[in-house]
Amino acid sequence: MSMKKGKKILSECIRMVLLLVAVSIVAFILITKAPIDPLVSYIGTNSTLSTEAKQEIAQYWGLNDPLPQRFLTWAGHVLKGDFGTSITYKKPVIEVIKSRFLYSGILMLLAWVLSGVLGFVLGVICGLRQGGIFDRIIKLICFILKSAPTFWIGILVLTVFSVQLGWFPIGMAAPAGKLAADVTIGDRIYHLILPVLTLTVVNISEVVLYTRQKMIEIINQDFILYAKARGESLWQIVRRHVLRNIALPAITVQFASFSELFGGMALAENVFAYPGIGTATTAAAMNADVPLLLGIALFSAIFVFIGNLIANILYGIFDPRTREEAGDA
Amino acid sequence: MEEKVLRNVLEINDLVVSFEMYQKGFRKKKLEVLHSLSLDVKEGEIVAVVGSSGSGKSVLAHAVLGLLPKNATMTGNIKYQGELLTPKERKKYLGREIAFIPQSVDYLDPLMKVGKQVVGVYSSKERQRQLFEKYQLKKEVEDMYPFQLSGGMARRILISAAVTEEPKLIIADEPTPGLNVELAMDTLRHFRKLADNGTSILMITHDIDLAFQVADRIAVFYAGTIVEISPTGDFLAGGKNLRHPYSKAFITALPQNEFQPLKGTQPYAGDLPEGCLFAPRCPKAEIACNGKIAMRDLREGKVRCIHAT
Structure with missing residues (x-):
């Protein structure tokens, strides 16, 4: 690895730290300015505690301190790995996020791979047969999907496959009433199918339309004409030149789309009551669970940033034109 | 002659x-x-x-x-x-x-090494090396990408690519x-x-x-x-x-x-x-x-x- 590449990765890491600082400050300010009282959400609205006792708790938590000091207190704990305790789940925030991220991670990974692979193949075919009947149908479907809100697609999928056809469960990650120890992998997969389907459908139009556009750009390039003039067949052109030129931008965009994936996941999870980060976020917001909200904000920022980081690095490594040193393959 | x-x-x-x-909207010309x-x-x-x-x-x-x-x-x-x-x-x-010699290096695939492009779908590595020698292209050139070529190199590469099959x-x-x-x-x-x-x-x-x-x-x-x-x-x-x-x-x-x-x-x-x-x-x-x-x-x-x- 060259000096320059090392430097680039280092500067990306610095950017990440700055981003996290900015995200945490903004999230912190937003939450403190929101009409929620951490004290009330902790003890409940019907609490019989005396005003003095409440004052003491507020004092102990530092709720009366000025805003910058409160932020520093929180940030100091976070740096030590202490994200506080979730009011909703009565567990340390970090534990909640860990277990929930596992659920959401599987959901997102599957939808990401499926929409990526399927969308890429469809996009390539549409691009090759631009203006044909297949292209027109797929394009129309993509536009419809792109303009439809995620939760609506989720509800549609749920109505058709669970309610009307009865093929799949209505929601959650395991059968209701079953002990956690008895839940099989089959149960989990069975419950995952609809959320994954929804999230895939939501993400796929972007991939198809992008790949299709790139594809049209590439097949109109002079080097495709040249390949034809040299007697290459359509399949040889696709295999030797088109895929080579389209794969990198497509993969890059796929990594850069982590933020949309995350947003779609949050909505899809809520429709299916799937116990991941998305539902945890909603629950945390409903219960004014400040520590959990802040924790999730930080981790989702890291997640999206990593996607972008990978996208940036990929281009630097695989595109010979952006490679700094000539000939190092 | x-x-x-x-x-x-x-x-x-x-x-x-x-x-x-x-032309102007939907009129074909x-x-x-x-x-x-x-x-x-x-x-x-x-x-x-x-x-x-x-x-x-x-x-x-x-x-x-x-x-x-x-x-x-x-x-x-x-x-x-x-x-x-x-x-x-x-x-x-x-x-x-029938072979084609295009105008510029833009007609080469920007992401494929030129050696492989000269070989194309019909020729062989040996033939490509032989031609590179004939046209005084160094052996390293075969591992270069089109953007790394000089004008003269690009020309000779396009000629090599045209004549592989005589x-x-x-x-x-x-x-x-x-x-x-x-x-x-x-x-x-x-x-x-x-x-x-x-x-x-x-x-x-x-x-x-x-x-x-x-x-x-x-x-x-x-x-x-x-x-x-x-x-x-x-x-x-x-x-x-x-x-x-x-x-x-x-x-x-x-x-x-x-x-x-x-x-x-x-x-x-x-x-x-x-x-x-x-x-x-x-x-x-x-x-x-x-x-x-x-x-x-x-x-x-x-x-x-x-x-x-």
Whole structure:
């Protein structure tokens, strides 16, 4: 690895730290300015505690301190790995996020791979047969999907496959009433199918339309004409030149789309009551669970940033034109 | 050239190419860019098609190679070794017997190493190495990407890629732009050598001086058709031996001759005169020039003009 590449990765890491600082400050300010009282959400609205006792708790938590000091207190704990305790789940925030991220991670990974692979193949075919009947149908479907809100697609999928056809469960990650120890992998997969389907459908139009556009750009390039003039067949052109030129931008965009994936996941999870980060976020917001909200904000920022980081690095490594040193393959 | 009857390797008869364009909303319009163009290239011969930039010369190359876009229609015929060059026939020959040398390095895949591109789908690594040696390209060059090539290297690579299968016909579209005189001459020497070994070359260029250096015959391209085809010697002798008024004016306009520019501009493809395309600028134009003018044989050459002698 060259000096320059090392430097680039280092500067990306610095950017990440700055981003996290900015995200945490903004999230912190937003939450403190929101009409929620951490004290009330902790003890409940019907609490019989005396005003003095409440004052003491507020004092102990530092709720009366000025805003910058409160932020520093929180940030100091976070740096030590202490994200506080979730009011909703009565567990340390970090534990909640860990277990929930596992659920959401599987959901997102599957939808990401499926929409990526399927969308890429469809996009390539549409691009090759631009203006044909297949292209027109797929394009129309993509536009419809792109303009439809995620939760609506989720509800549609749920109505058709669970309610009307009865093929799949209505929601959650395991059968209701079953002990956690008895839940099989089959149960989990069975419950995952609809959320994954929804999230895939939501993400796929972007991939198809992008790949299709790139594809049209590439097949109109002079080097495709040249390949034809040299007697290459359509399949040889696709295999030797088109895929080579389209794969990198497509993969890059796929990594850069982590933020949309995350947003779609949050909505899809809520429709299916799937116990991941998305539902945890909603629950945390409903219960004014400040520590959990802040924790999730930080981790989702890291997640999206990593996607972008990978996208940036990929281009630097695989595109010979952006490679700094000539000939190092 | 020696005096014997040579076979036509490439023969183009009355080629008309038009493009369908949308004009003002949804009205379709046909734009004819090549007008009953006829041309032939014989065995071991270099024919240079010369004409100003942007006059549609590349379309000719693309028509022969079957690279015209979907909105193009073509009439007339193209024959390769006496056989009609249908899409099926073309598939058989492209990359083997018929090769293309494009204008620039943009015609190479930017993400594929050039060695692999020279090999293409028909040739082998050994052949590529052999050619690199022949054209004095270092072995490291095969692992380079197109963007890393110098102008001269790119030229030699495109030539290597064209000759891997020892083609009988090479179509070279502007093979020398962006090269200095030395490199351009070098390229042309390679062409001459190939032709002397029996390869026919159709070279499309706007650089008449370079065409003078290597071509056996020169075809003058004007406003989408060929107005005259004559032996290079006739051009070197100045205007008096030429047949068409445009070729005469064209040669007279050269700095080494009288340097007299011709007034007016070439007509636009969408706005062509009836009959002779050169008539509006021709000093000899008369009413008969408005009729259909066919290509005819005249003194070792061909011309499309009723006045030519």
